Amino acid sequence: MAVGRAGQRPEAALFAAWNRRLRPPLELVELPEGRGSPGEIRAREAAAILAALPERALVVALDPAGISPDTEGLARLIEGWRAAGRPLVFVIGGAEGLDPSVLARAEVRLSLGPLTWPHLLVRAMLVDQLYRAQCLRQGHPYHRGGRG
DSSP, X not given: OEESOOTTOHHHHXXXXXXXXXXXXXXXXXXXXXXXXXXXXXXXXXXXXXXXXXXXXXXXXXXXXXXXXXXXXXXXXXXXXXXXXXOEEEEBOBTTBOOHHHHHHOSEEEOSOSSOOOHHXXXXXXXXXXXXXXXXXXXXXXXOXXXX
């Protein structure tokens, strides 16, 4: 689930290319960006996010203050999340970030590192990491971890 619409931008094509590799592919839910002051934007986007979440969802919020595992660690986390048997939803906020109400609903906060990334690019980066995790589970050599 992501705030903002990618449309025909190159970032959308990048996301789609990696998503086609996943089995099953992700279902991307795009929500409109909020308008107003930063607080109003976060509140409006939070209302849309919380309303769109499946009731039993295990929510992983993309948050710079979250945990930052390496790829192998993320693969182990995903394995545990999948074993929970609940819908797994990754939430990517908009330019103003995620409202505290969304962070409170999340069971996990995940960081892709301390750098600031364009939100549309985060989608492609996340789906690549999910594909790598899938490859690790299947013993496929795509990841090539540990190379300098």
